[in-house]
Amino acid sequence: MRALRGAVGDPDGRPPWPARLTAVYPPRWRQRYGGELDQLVSDLAGGGRRPLAMAVDLLRGAAVAWITERGTPMTERTRSALITVLWSWVAFAATAAWFGHDLAVYPTARVAAQLVIVNQIVPDSYRALMAAGALGVAATAVAAVVFAVDAARSARRQRRPGPFILMAAPIVIAACWVGGLALLPQANGTPAGLAISVGWLLLGLAGLAAATQAVVKVVRSTEFTPLTWRIGGAAATIVTAVMVIVTCATIAWGVAEQTSTPHPGDASNWLVVTAIMAVTSVRAALALAGTRRAAAAPAASPAAA
Amino acid sequence: MDLTEPAVLVLTSLADGPKHGYALAKDIEAFSGAKLGPGTLYGALSRLEERGWIEALPADDRRRPYQITSAGAESLAIHLETARKVTATGLRRLEVRPVA
Numbered sequence: 001m002r003a004l005r006g007a008v009g010d011p012d013g014r015p016p017w018p019a020r021l022t023a024v025y026p027p028r029w030r031q032r033y034g035g036e037l038d039q040l041v042s043d044l045a046g047g048g049r050r051p052l053a054m055a056v057d058l059l060r061g062a063a064v065a066w067i068t069e070r071g072t073p074m075t076e077r078t079r080s081a082l083i084t085v086l087w088s089w090v091a092f093a094a095t096a097a098w099f100g101h102d103l104a105v106y107p108t109a110r111v112a113a114q115l116v117i118v119n120q121i122v123p124d125s126y127r128a129l130m131a132a133g134a135l136g137v138a139a140t141a142v143a144a145v146v147f148a149v150d151a152a153r154s155a156r157r158q159r160r161p162g163p164f165i166l167m168a169a170p171i172v173i174a175a176c177w178v179g180g181l182a183l184l185p186q187a188n189g190t191p192a193g194l195a196i197s198v199g200w201l202l203l204g205l206a207g208l209a210a211a212t213q214a215v216v217k218v219v220r221s222t223e224f225t226p227l228t229w230r231i232g233g234a235a236a237t238i239v240t241a242v243m244v245i246v247t248c249a250t251i252a253w254g255v256a257e258q259t260s261t262p263h264p265g266d267a268s269n270w271l272v273v274t275a276i277m278a279v280t281s282v283r284a285a286l287a288l289a290g291t292r293r294a295a296a297a298p299a300a301s302p303a304a305a
Numbered sequence: 306m307d308l309t310e311p312a313v314l315v316l317t318s319l320a321d322g323p324k325h326g327y328a329l330a331k332d333i334e335a336f337s338g339a340k341l342g343p344g345t346l347y348g349a350l351s352r353l354e355e356r357g358w359i360e361a362l363p364a365d366d367r368r369r370p371y372q373i374t375s376a377g378a379e380s381l382a383i384h385l386e387t388a389r390k391v392t393a394t395g396l397r398r399l400e401v402r403p404v405a
Contacts, residue, residue: 018343029351032351033347033350033351035367036325036326036347036364036367036368036369037326037343037344037347038367039326039327039366039367039368040326040327040330040343040346040347041343043326043327043330043368044327044330044343047327047331049340049342053342054342054343054344056342057342057343057344057345058342058343058344059344060342060344060345061342061343061344061345061347061348062344064344064348065348065351068352
């Protein structure tokens with residue numbers, strides 16, 4: 001029988017390739033069982049087990065390990081950290097949306113294509129920004145659905161109508177603001193038109209804050225399942241990474257634009273927006289880092305004998 | 306706690322004495338015909354250890370043997386007694402009403 005590459009008895013002494021899949025197990029699980037699992041994969045491969053079947057089994061085992069992993073203990077500190085990330089993400093997204101809409105120049109592929117002649121960094125930054133933004137929105141949507149379902153179950157079990165009202169608040173607020181926007185008279189450059197536009201924008205910001213506070217209240221008052229918290233933690237990690245990527249892409253775009261065109265425009269808006277993005281990104285990253293440090297402390301304990 | 310099939314197989318194998326992962330896999334295959342994959346086997350081991358139904362012994366290189374605890378033996382006995390009753394009832398009913 002042809003010797004399988006990486007099988008036990010491999011002349012190079014390397015473990016069989018499915019053993020590399022132990023890397024996808026949770027860190028604490030790997031710390032406890034990783035070495036034994038590697039050895040078992042080697043022993044089974046030497047006994048004739050098919051590597052592909054073992055690989056599928058390892059991936060399934062890793063998925064179960066992640067789902068059942070106790071994970072970060074849900075303390076007030078970790079709950080507060082997730083809420084901090086939520087507020088940072090909302091502020092970040094609002095700033096990015098305003099920046100893109102207000103300037104009406106940077107975030108369009110047409111303009112990016114025009115500027116590619118000047119500097120390739122611009123369209124590259126645009127693509128990175130859009131891709132990261134889409135990922136952040138997707139992660140937020142998934143987490144929102146999971147938290148909403150869990151909160152609804154908990155509220156129904158405890159016969160509490162409050163969470164249902166709080167969860168409906170963001171949808172009602174958004175619908176009212178967007179609906180009102182459509183009814184507003186077009187801003188025609190007059191002082192009255194400008195005042196109405198600014199006023200409606202400020203009302204929107206207030207509504208956004210109120211909607212976020214409603215969500216925070218649900219998060220603080222509901223006992224979610226460990227799986228829900230894990231999904232929330234994963235989403236928080238993703239949106240924090242997105243914030244960092246988008247901030248870097250915005251900086252790169254602005255610097256390229258300012259240094260590559262003969263008559264760059266006023267960069268004050270870009271500077272303000274970049275500063276807000278940077279502050280919110282750092283705030284979210286620090287909050288997450290605090291939870292990782294708290295979780296790492298118990299994991300450093302000696303494994304069971 | 307309901308025992309999963311891999312957990313029952315692992316406890317049954319350990320009822321015969323301590324074993325490490327590969328010895329468990331071979332023993333289980335020998336008495337049941339089931340080929341447990343490494344992820345499935347160690348998933349069962351980790352859950353059983355968490356519940357205190359098995360305990361780890363000092364490792365020999367990277368092969369660590371496990372042994373069943375008294376709590377694990379008791380849980381296995383209860384499960385197998387229930388399974389025995391179900392098996393006996395099912396077989397008796399099949400004799401009375403043979404499958405076509």
